[in-house]
Structures are given as C-alpha cells and as structure tokens.
Amino acid sequence: MSDVARAAGVSSATVSYVLSGKRPVTEETRQAVHAAIDRLGFTLNPVARTLRTGRSLMIALIVPDIANPFYALLARSLQNEVRARGYHVVVCNTEARRDEEQAFLQEALQQRVAGVVMTPFRLAANAFDVFRGAAIPVVVSADTPFGDVDLVTPDADDAVSAALTHVADTGRRRVGVVAGPRDATGGDPRLKRIRQHAATAGLSITEEHVVHGEHTREAGAKGFERLMQTRRPPEAILCVNDVTAVGAMDTAERLGLDIPGDVALVGHDDIDFAALVRPRLTTIRYPAGAVGRAAAHLLLEQIDGRTHQRRVSVKADFVARASV
Amino acid sequence: MSDVARAAGVSSATVSYVLSGKRPVTEETRQAVHAAIDRLGFTLNPVARTLRTGRSLMIALIVPDIANPFYALLARSLQNEVRARGYHVVVCNTEARRDEEQAFLQEALQQRVAGVVMTPFRLAANAFDVFRGAAIPVVVSADTPFGDVDLVTPDADDAVSAALTHVADTGRRRVGVVAGPRDATGGDPRLKRIRQHAATAGLSITEEHVVHGEHTREAGAKGFERLMQTRRPPEAILCVNDVTAVGAMDTAERLGLDIPGDVALVGHDDIDFAALVRPRLTTIRYPAGAVGRAAAHLLLEQIDGRTHQRRVSVKADFVARASV
DNA sequence: CTGAAAGCGCTAACAA
DNA sequence: TTGTTAGCGCTTTCAG
Numbered sequence: 001m002s003d004v005a006r007a008a009g010v011s012s013a014t015v016s017y018v019l020s021g022k023r024p025v026t027e028e029t030r031q032a033v034h035a036a037i038d039r040l041g042f043t044l045n046p047v048a049r050t051l052r053t054g055r056s057l058m059i060a061l062i063v064p065d066i067a068n069p070f071y072a073l074l075a076r077s078l079q080n081e082v083r084a085r086g087y088h089v090v091v092c093n094t095e096a097r098r099d100e101e102q103a104f105l106q107e108a109l110q111q112r113v114a115g116v117v118m119t120p121f122r123l124a125a126n127a128f129d130v131f132r133g134a135a136i137p138v139v140v141s142a143d144t145p146f147g148d149v150d151l152v153t154p155d156a157d158d159a160v161s162a163a164l165t166h167v168a169d170t171g172r173r174r175v176g177v178v179a180g181p182r183d184a185t186g187g188d189p190r191l192k193r194i195r196q197h198a199a200t201a202g203l204s205i206t207e208e209h210v211v212h213g214e215h216t217r218e219a220g221a222k223g224f225e226r227l228m229q230t231r232r233p234p235e236a237i238l239c240v241n242d243v244t245a246v247g248a249m250d251t252a253e254r255l256g257l258d259i260p261g262d263v264a265l266v267g268h269d270d271i272d273f274a275a276l277v278r279p280r281l282t283t284i285r286y287p288a289g290a291v292g293r294a295a296a297h298l299l300l301e302q303i304d305g306r307t308h309q310r311r312v313s314v315k316a317d318f319v320a321r322a323s324v
Numbered sequence: 325m326s327d328v329a330r331a332a333g334v335s336s337a338t339v340s341y342v343l344s345g346k347r348p349v350t351e352e353t354r355q356a357v358h359a360a361i362d363r364l365g366f367t368l369n370p371v372a373r374t375l376r377t378g379r380s381l382m383i384a385l386i387v388p389d390i391a392n393p394f395y396a397l398l399a400r401s402l403q404n405e406v407r408a409r410g411y412h413v414v415v416c417n418t419e420a421r422r423d424e425e426q427a428f429l430q431e432a433l434q435q436r437v438a439g440v441v442m443t444p445f446r447l448a449a450n451a452f453d454v455f456r457g458a459a460i461p462v463v464v465s466a467d468t469p470f471g472d473v474d475l476v477t478p479d480a481d482d483a484v485s486a487a488l489t490h491v492a493d494t495g496r497r498r499v500g501v502v503a504g505p506r507d508a509t510g511g512d513p514r515l516k517r518i519r520q521h522a523a524t525a526g527l528s529i530t531e532e533h534v535v536h537g538e539h540t541r542e543a544g545a546k547g548f549e550r551l552m553q554t555r556r557p558p559e560a561i562l563c564v565n566d567v568t569a570v571g572a573m574d575t576a577e578r579l580g581l582d583i584p585g586d587v588a589l590v591g592h593d594d595i596d597f598a599a600l601v602r603p604r605l606t607t608i609r610y611p612a613g614a615v616g617r618a619a620a621h622l623l624l625e626q627i628d629g630r631t632h633q634r635r636v637s638v639k640a641d642f643v644a645r646a647s648v
Numbered sequence: 649c650t651g652a653a654a655g656c657g658c659t660a661a662c663a664a
Numbered sequence: 665t666t667g668t669t670a671g672c673g674c675t676t677t678c679a680g
Binding site: 057080107 | 367368369370371372374375380381382389390391393396397399400403404412413414415416417430431434435436541570573596597600601
C-alpha cells in the first residue's frame, strides 16, 4: 500500500481513505490512487486490516454436521447472502459435542470473526457472554431461545398440530417419538411441542414411547428399533428430523415392517430427499434456505450496528406424503 | 503476549519460542511462561501470526455446491482430517461458474490461506500458477489432471467397465449419457471414460444420445427428458452424478416412465441417498469421505514441505442396485 | 539460552 | 482535504 502511495504521490493514509471512503478525497487524488492501484495490481491485505480493526471477514457457521442436508443447505444459503458483503463462511462440525462446540467458539473468538451462526446442542446457556463482551454478533438457529442472543426459530405450532391431527385422523392413537439427545441444553423443544399438541389431537405419548439419541441416521435406526420393541409399539412415530426418520426406515426395512402399514412415520425439516425415499416421507417442513437467509440478515444487521430484531421465526408447515 | 512476558519476567521473544518450540528454552523459564499464560488466560492471536508469517490457518474448499451430498461429505471429512492440526475449512460455492471460481481463488490468495482444495469446472488450466508462485499448496479433486497441481482422482475404469457390462448383460444396446457442461475445462472426463468402455461392452452411444448440462438435479431432469424425446430413445442412461440421476428420476416419474422397465439408469458417486430412492439407484461409487482424506493428506504433506505425491487415486466401484 | 527490535500492512487518531 | 505516526500482536534476525 505504501508502494501505491508513493506511485500516486500521496500518503498511505490517503490510499486507505480512497479505498474505504471514510473520508472525503478530491476526485483528482482519487483518480491518481486508482491509477496507481491498477498499474501495480495492488489488492488490500485483509489480514492486516483484521489485525488492525479486530474484525475479520469470516463468519463461523457452527453446526453438528454439514453432511446433514439441512445444514448443507443452510450453509449454502448463508454464504449466498453474505458473499456480496465480502464475507466468507467457515464451516465447523461439532458432531453435537460440547467440547467441540466450545472449542470452535473459542477459535472463532481468537480469529476475530465478523460473526457466528450456530446451532448449539450441549453448550452452557451463558456460552455467548464472551461474544457480547467482544461485541461479536451471534445468531443462534434453534427451536428454542438460547441465552441472550438473536434467534432464528421455527414457527411450528400449526404444522405440528396439523401433523398430529393427520395422524389421529388415520385412526392411530399411540404415538412414539424419536427425540434428540436427553442431555441437550434445554432438552428437546421439538419433543416438547409434540407433547403439547398430542393431547389436543387425542393422541397419547407414554414415557416408554419416547427415546432419545443424536440427530443421526444411526440414532434414528436404533431409536425406531427400541420403540418397536416395546410391549405395545406405537402406531405412529415422529422423528426429530428427516435424517433420523431415514434411519427409522432402515430399521423398518431390516425388520420387515411396513410403513405406513405397520407404523406411520413423520419427519422434520423436509430435506430434498424426504420426497424421494419410499414411502415418501410425511414431514414438517422447516426450510433451510429461509433459515440461512434469516440468520444472514440478523447477523448483517448486528454487524451494521442497526437495532436488530432479537428474533425471527420461520414458518414451518406440514407436508403430507405417504408415510402416514 | 507482552503482558505474559512481563508477568513471567522474560522477553516476548521467549514467550513466542516457548509456544512454538522453535528454540531451546530452559525448563525453568518454560514453567514460568506457562504459569503466566495460565494466570492471564492468554491465547495466541492467530491473525497477528498470519500477518507476520504470511500463512493463515484457513483452508479454502472451493466446490460447485455444498448442498450436493458428495461435497458436503467431502467437506466434513476434510475438516476432520485437518482439524487436529489447527486448520479450519472455509467453504466456497462456485455454482461451477468461472467468475466465482476465479474470485474465490483470488480471495484465498489475499487471505493467505494455508491451502486450497478445489474441484474446478471452468477455470483456465493455468489458474493455479499464482499459487505456485506464492507457495500456497493446492490440491485438485477432479476426474482428470488439471494444471500442474496435486490431484485426487478416481480410479474408475474397472467400475465403469463393470457398469457397462452389466447394462449390456441386461440386453440393452443403445446408451445415453447425461454429461457435465459442454464448456467445462477439459470437457467431461466421465463421459470420455464411458465412451471409451462402451464399445468393449458392445454398446453404442450416438451423438444425439449425449446431452450436456450442469451437475444439478434440474439439469438432470432436463437432460433425461431430452434424451427420452429422441426418435429412438436410449435403453440405458448413465448420469454424470447421482444428483443428476435423481433429477432424471423426477422426469421419469412425471412422464410415467418406468425405471428400469422403460429405461435403465446409472449414477455416479453413490451419495447416501442413492440407496434410498426408488428404484434404488445403481451407481458407480466414488467415496467422498476417502476423497476428503486423500486431499487432506496431500495438502498437509505440501504444507509440511515434504516431497508430495503428485497424485492419489481413489478406487471407484460399481454398485448394482435396482435401476438397471 | 535469552533479549532487543524491526516489521508484516493496515487504520485511525491527531495535526496541519 | 491531506499527511504523520502509532500501534494492532506476533515472529525472527541479530546481538549478546
């Protein structure tokens, strides 16, 4: 940059100001600087800028598993939204492990990221306090508020209610749930919501018909199996997400169980492939693209220092297909 | 860091050397420094280090689409491999567009990334020359060599041969291909390989039975449709990847075409969901996890300055399921 | 074995 | 409207 300054016959401060526009510059010197920049093929060093300003152009996306299509789509949409502003997305897979969640958060802090978008699982609720202190924007994408940070959350009551009504309409009464991990911070909000609407729909969910596990295909397979091994197996099973529902289908096939003949199945998220498996998966759609966009907007608002909504909800809706 | 130095009664250089181990330090001072570090809760600032050394802890993963499960899995496995060494993965979705490919490469350069893993599509073959100049390690994941950089590539001849033989064994002769973009750098190596083995298997691929498009579901849907609209439609269709094959299935369903009754379908990659769609997709497996690991190893070898293999091939194999 | 000090490239007071 | 300069926090040469 000092090279450019010399070539343009100005100070390096002026070059900086020409580039940032944070101070008025005469058209003449502006031209001269740009000419020098072009001539020398100069590009700003973002690292030096980060060191100086304490803010990088990186946004940390901290999620359990980028191979889960929901998060992959979220990542893509987030990147799409922030790219125009020069931000990059660094993807951090926590496997829903608390140590990894903390480690990535710590590293994000050290790296002076411009912001964090996270789906926390086992974090302590005060984990983001440090970020508030460091004035680093944080957006949490989760079904339930988490600490004192901006939130993107599903508006899923209608959808869940519709799903349960639909299940009830097909004459099923005993409902099981393949829920998220028992030790997740704040429990499993999706399970809570299901429980909340079950009674209204005339459905019963007994304790033995709720199993906990990770949000993975393997956990879904195992959870479904345990549910079907109970004395009176559920007539319908809701899964915490589509990936676990697919795991459930794995088991159903292995056990020779027919879906929806022997048991109905409902997922969550509506990932692309939910419509492709057989039977086509009935699910509660939570659009990952919209979630990514919402998170991006919340984050950018914070970065810009504008008053931010503390919370955006994304409408979920019920998608009836063939698994119920 | 100067705080730590002061607290430990040493110079900041010594603190640096204690941390890096690049110079012998007496056990005594080492202890003192560590004590001070713990007491003050000090952590190294990676940004300052990057500015000084010209190398960050970021690895750029530049791919067409992270929402394609193949790349999502690649990303996860890459991150897994490099994480222990302190590296992070920033994901860059190019949508297979040349301008984005170039832009991300340029940005990676500015950011002084530790390395680049890329699947290029429309880049000029000399695009990596700058990286060689800047001594930034690059690994390309592609079906064909690309410029003068390390390569992770499928060893797919046996698999493709097996696939075509399998197709021929079912009595089909006219084969169509939903190939990659016509203007991709170096054409479509998968198409080439298919052509190469077709004759041997006694199959014929006419010009009108090769259609080009992006590696997307939509392009697959369109390509399949065009193929099926030819005067004598192919009896079997090979797709450049599983995502396009799924697109083909979309169209088949819309048109009321039975797979494999009316036309057989073969994919590429064997993403998780290939086994879940109906009919289960027969495909040529190219394991994304192994590709990510191979890329990571190649990259780390380069970072460590060790003599690197210029090329690693990952065995592909034929997976016969129900779509042929 | 340790310290002093330069400097990576930028931004933002402060001064003119 | 522009310039001077300090300093972000680290690594590494050079000197001891």
